Amino acid sequence: MDSEPPSFAERLRLLRARLGLSQEQLARRLSVSFATVNRWEAGRSRPSARTAAAIAELEASASRGQRPAQGPEPAEEQEPAEERTARLPIAQSSFVGRERELAELAGLLTRSRLTSLIGPGGAGKTRLAVETVRRLAAAGSGAGSDVVFVPLERAVQPPRSAASRLAARLGVRDRRDVPQQQAMLAALKGRPGLLLLLDGAEHHREELAGLVGELLAAAPGLRIVVTSRVILGVPGEVCWAVPPLDCPPVAAAAPEVASSDAVRLFIARATERLPGFSAADVPPHAVGELCRRLGGLPLAIELIAGWVGTLSVREIVQQRVALLEYDPPGAQGSRKLADVLRASYDLLEPGQQRTLRLLSVFAAPFSLTDAQAVIGVGEPAAAAALRGLVDASWLAVIRGVEQNRFSMVEIIRTFAGARLQDADETAQVRRRHARYFSDLAARAASSFGGPDVRGATARLEAAVDDLRTTLEWAA
Ligand SMILES: Nc1ncnc2c1ncn2[C@@H]1O[C@H](COP(=O)(O)OP(=O)(O)O)[C@@H](O)[C@H]1O
Numbered sequence: 120m121d122s123e124p125p126s127f128a129e130r131l132r133l134l135r136a137r138l139g140l141s142q143e144q145l146a147r148r149l150s151v152s153f154a155t156v157n158r159w160e161a162g163r164s165r166p167s168a169r170t171a172a173a174i175a176e177l178e179a180s181a182s183r184g185q186r187p188a189q190g191p192e193p194a195e196e197q198e199p200a201e202e203r204t205a206r207l208p209i210a211q212s213s214f215v216g217r218e219r220e221l222a223e224l225a226g227l228l229t230r231s232r233l234t235s236l237i238g239p240g241g242a243g244k245t246r247l248a249v250e251t252v253r254r255l256a257a258a259g260s261g262a263g264s265d266v267v268f269v270p271l272e273r274a275v276q277p278p279r280s281a282a283s284r285l286a287a288r289l290g291v292r293d294r295r296d297v298p299q300q301q302a303m304l305a306a307l308k309g310r311p312g313l314l315l316l317l318d319g320a321e322h323h324r325e326e327l328a329g330l331v332g333e334l335l336a337a338a339p340g341l342r343i344v345v346t347s348r349v350i351l352g353v354p355g356e357v358c359w360a361v362p363p364l365d366c367p368p369v370a371a372a373a374p375e376v377a378s379s380d381a382v383r384l385f386i387a388r389a390t391e392r393l394p395g396f397s398a399a400d401v402p403p404h405a406v407g408e409l410c411r412r413l414g415g416l417p418l419a420i421e422l423i424a425g426w427v428g429t430l431s432v433r434e435i436v437q438q439r440v441a442l443l444e445y446d447p448p449g450a451q452g453s454r455k456l457a458d459v460l461r462a463s464y465d466l467l468e469p470g471q472q473r474t475l476r477l478l479s480v481f482a483a484p485f486s487l488t489d490a491q492a493v494i495g496v497g498e499p500a501a502a503a504a505l506r507g508l509v510d511a512s513w514l515a516v517i518r519g520v521e522q523n524r525f526s527m528v529e530i531i532r533t534f535a536g537a538r539l540q541d542a543d544e545t546a547q548v549r550r551r552h553a554r555y556f557s558d559l560a561a562r563a564a565s566s567f568g569g570p571d572v573r574g575a576t577a578r579l580e581a582a583v584d585d586l587r588t589t590l591e592w593a594a
């Protein structure tokens with residue numbers, strides 16, 4: 120329950136924005152813990168009288184010579200021109216892990232002029248891009264010293280083109296005598312070494328595909344980093360798929376479980392949510408399994424961690440996907456997992472949407488041949504369909520010597536399965552799936568007397584989960 124009027128949480132966020140402090144930094148100034156500031160900003164607790172006085176003092180000093188507070192953080196469009204530039208967003212929560220990815224990306228960003236971080240909504244693209252750039256800047260690397268962050272993920276009213284939102288962030292004013300594009304190019308020429316971070320580019324893909332090429336051609340020192348659910352498809356674009364958070368393997372020992380990024384994120388958010396919560400109180404394997412089942416998707420892990428105040432970890436594991444359907448009001452700002460998935464799905468071409476729906480019938484990772492049977496097309500067409508879904512991060516690839524396999528995390532499979540139901544395609548594709556696996560089982564059985572017993576056993580073993588779901592469906 121909110122025990123704090125929302126205005127206090129807003130005031131605090133505004134104060135931090137004005138002072139340019141992270142939650143950690145503000146916590147240090149006030150001599151409280153990071154989790155405390157986080158709870159205040161989430162409206163879950165109130166500061167003591169002494170701390171409230173210290174906050175009021177900070178506010179008074181911040182507003183000396185500045186605009187008075189006017190409700191929530193000003194929207195991008197209302198900011199005066201001189202304040203529109205740069206500024207990476209201030210993180211509202213602690214950053215967890217990702218050391219390998221940060222190192223890899225930092226290298227990539229210094230080498231490539233156009234880098235796109237690709238992944239589904241909630242994969243951690245924005246967080247990772249911002250953190251990489253922030254660290255580059257802190258390290259005094261040339262690549263991060265002049266940064267302009269352009270948030271494009273959320274639509275603005277009235278709708279505006281990406282070019283005009285970019286121009287605003289660059290501080291380029293609308294002038295009748297000079298076309299906007301020309302003014303923008305002139306502004307870029309005056310900032311060699313600038314790094315543009317275009318965040319959430321998926322809704323402006325076509326426009327940006329053209330614009331980005333022009334900007335890069337006109338400003339030789341310019342670097343662009345894009346985060347998007349789909350690739351831009353521009354020559355020279357280096358696409359980097361944002362991997363899921365590192366999850367512990369099934370047989371991992373407790374320390375290995377506890378040190379994986381996904382489990383650390385769960386524990387961090389659970390502790391912010393429930394101050395008494397301790398990692399020692401929960402069975403580490405249950406949390407490891409939970410994170411694996413959520414496919415290491417940071418947004419899903421954060422949302423599910425919000426349930427620790429109400430349910431035990433074992434109950435959360437049992438209910439997981441169902442719980443995600445019930446994102447509580449106000450969770451993660453207004454981000455609901457179902458909305459994020461739906462918005463990502465809407466960005467797929469109709470053919471890709473259909474492929475995704477059909478592939479949701481697989482209970483376990485599948486090969487190209489398996490996929491072909493269920494989609495009902497030839498091998499090259501099936502391979503192209505899988506590639507589209509891999510590129511958009513709906514499918515993960517498990518590399519093998521002979522053949523790769525593809526897997527869909529449970530939340531995506533559940534979502535795609537629901538779309539399959541909506542589209543009235545379930546019976547038809549279930550029948551195809553059943554026929555394929557019963558043929559496979561019959562062939563394997565007939566090889567049992569022959570020379571390839573091992574191969575047949577391996578194929579049956581790999582098909583066990585699908586055979587079981589097929590039998591259940593048939594029954
Ligand atoms: N490495 C991380 N450490 C802490 N929180 C993270 C991390 N990666 C993602 N998150 C959190 O997960 C949620 C989704 O991440 P975000 O970067 O917004 O995803 P995307 O941009 O891919 O939609 C956010 O609340 C974000 O703060």
Ligand SMILES: [Mg+2]
Nearest residue numbers: 244245272319
């Ligand atoms: Mg984002």
